Amino acid sequence: MLWILGLEQRDYLAAHCGDSQTVIEPCMVSSDPRILHCSSPKELPVRLGFDLCAEEEAFLSRRKKVVAKALKQALQLDRDLQEDEVPVVGIMAEGGGTRAMTSLYGHLLALQKLGLLDCVTYLSGISGSTWAMAHLYWDPEWSQKDLEGPISHVREHLTKSKLSAFSPEHLEIYRRELQLRAEQGHSTTVVDLWALVLESMLHGQVVDQKLSGQRTALERGQNPLPLYLSLNVKENNLDTFEFKEWVEFSPYEVGFLKYGGFVPPELFGSKFFMGQLMKRLPESQICFLEGIWSNIFSLNLLDTWYGLTCSEGDWKQHIKDKIQNVEKAPVASSATSSWMESSWLKSGTALAQAFKGFLTNRPLHQCEANFLHGLQLHRDYCNQKDFSTWADFQLDPIPSRLTPQEPQLCLVDPAYFINTSFPSLLRPGRRMDLILSFNCSLNSPFEALQQSELYCRARGLPFPHVELSPEDQLQPKECYLFSDPTCPEAPVLLHFPLVNVSFKDYSAPGVKRSPAEIPAGQVDVTKDTSPYALCNMTYKKEDFDGLLRLSDYNVQNSQAAILQALRTVLKRRAPEARPSKAQM
The missing domain is CATH 3.40.1090.10 (Cytosolic phospholipase A2 catalytic domain)
Structure with missing residues (x-):
């Protein structure tokens, strides 16, 4: 695979990488088509290639x-x-x-x-x-x-x-x-x-x-x-x-x-x-x-939480249905959010409500x-x-x-x-x-x-x-x-x-x-x-x-x-x- 940096990207590196010796050629030919060409002897932090390290x-x-x-x-x-x-x-x-x-x-x-x-x-x-x-x-x-x-x-x-x-x-x-x-x-x-x-x-x-x-x-x-x-x-x-x-x-x-x-x-x-x-x-x-490798099981967090904090029958059944569906045909929610909010740790009803909010509308992926x-x-x-x-x-x-x-x-x-x-x-x-x-x-x-x-x-x-x-x-x-x-x-x-x-x-x-x-x-x-x-x-x-x-x-x-x-x-x-x- 040939990775190429154009002139605009080369200029960006020169301005932001703090290495005046780094010059990225816009296009060069190599016997190995997977090489990123850089005149600096310092290797890139990203290793490019399909072979084992x-x-x-x-x-x-x-x-x-x-x-x-x-x-x-x-x-x-x-x-x-x-x-x-x-x-x-x-x-x-x-x-x-x-x-x-x-x-x-x-x-x-x-x-x-x-x-x-x-x-x-x-x-x-x-x-x-x-x-x-x-x-x-x-x-x-x-x-x-x-x-x-x-x-x-x-x-x-x-x-x-x-x-x-x-x-x-x-x-x-x-x-x-x-x-x-x-x-x-x-x-x-x-x-x-x-x-x-x-x-x-x-x-x-x-x-x-x-x-x-x-x-x-x-x-x-x-x-x-x-x-x-x-x-x-x-x-x-x-x-x-x-x-x-x-x-x-x-x-x-x-x-x-x-x-x-x-x-x-x-x-x-x-x-x-x-x-x-x-x-x-x-x-x-x-x-x-x-958490990344097994985020499909964050549904278990729902299962545990409703059993410990909530007695609302309808919500319990809602969560049970979600968990059962995962075993059959898991489909992730498309919702996304960042949830670092101070209210989530409050005790009592506020804590339960906070958990209910972001657990039932949660993202199941990691960014x-x-x-x-x-x-x-x-x-x-x-x-x-x-x-x-x-x-x-x-x-x-x-x-x-x-x-x-x-x-x-x-x-x-x-x-x-x-x-x-x-x-x-x-x-x-x-x-x-x-x-x-x-x-x-x-x-x-x-x-x-x-x-x-x-x-x-x-x-x-x-x-x-x-x-x-x-x-x-x-x-x-x-x-x-x-x-x-x-x-x-x-x-x-x-x-x-x-x-x-x-x-x-x-x-x-x-x-x-x-x-x-x-x-x-x-x-x-x-x-x-x-x-x-x-x-x-x-x-x-x-x-x-x-x-x-x-x-x-x-x-x-x-x-x-x-x-x-x-x-x-x-x-x-x-x-x-x-x-x-x-x-x-």
Whole structure:
């Protein structure tokens, strides 16, 4: 992709960037069509390009050593693997609120018990699954320790009353945090309040953690690289089927898969123009990023609030209807507002009325400064292969309506479009060999996967064909393998639906339940009366443990399928399986 600055923009930089040595040529030819030409030796803060950043490349080299050792032990290999023989395995976690969070803990716990967690290179998630991911990376050694520690922490807070999250003391904390955020220059919306309430619900306090701080968990390749996703949409039209752009967050970079533009997480939210940093803001706490990644669940704030403060029957039903609609077909409100008003913290009726006002007419997106603002695209950008791969809408021929022309990003939960995190794993530089797909839907275990396949095939992205029999659609099993022998670039995919098939009869793989243990196997993940509904932020202890153990069991019970899939992709990576130079 060719990024070009015209004479008018060059003059703007000369006047505002304070660097008299910076000269941006209006148009220059390069062997790499994605380079922004600047005669200054100082690199732009915005990295332009579709390749992986140098920090991630270095991480991959470190992680491959860990993966090679784990694979040798798991598959009982008789020799050490060379770096180019090590397959890349990624976890693709779905969203689904506390249900997704709890399930992911169970899946990761099972992989750890099987000695396979160290075989994973990437851990990608959206919405509720990011709650588990962000919490795990508090500890730089999390995957090398017993996961029962962080699981116990979540169990404690998920099974207690959420009343304290709305106590006067916590409300005062939220007010101070939001006031500080506004004073720092960040825009503030109800999504930021949701982020703070969520943090209190899940952890009992607001924790000072940053996305860039997760790099310490990657220094030796000791953990998988976490990848979080969001969607950028048009602020005046939040219909993701008309306009959407994937935005990826990692400890190394935040950026657009579509445009090939990235900044370090320390600079996300800061003010940019034409690739130059104009005003640096403090890095946001990761809880505010969680508010972006999972803002569809701000409806849960409604659910909790009306139960604690209001007895108006009509309003209760109004909110219940909104929450139920999210599980079926989420559509964001188009209303926008900035709500930093002093009245919202007042006690009694005034507080309830303030909450009612901005919660029932709230924006469900987050506004952040656009780090691509002012960059101009070459008129033939649509013809660039890497760009077109991720194109999603009908506005491409009109450069004036593209995101770099917007001063702000409008970020929403990816679950508004597809409830899965596949785009990050399919970036060409990551060369995914095996994807472990963890489903957490109560009613449609294959829907997100089939939508992902359709999306990828329409855009020429390699993805295995998801073919199911009528019996599988009616009564899903615990594990499915999908592959495409006609497309070697397509990863092998193992899909784990959220089902209770044999767990109701077995407490562990091969261990039949005694009559006294039968009730523990009755985990309801199908009916409308399930305790794991999207709007439920509080579980009974037995419900939390039931979902955790079910997810753990389903993966452990599929050990043979996982090992076979690893052998398959390892064979693909073998030297004799690679095409010769003459064939390429």
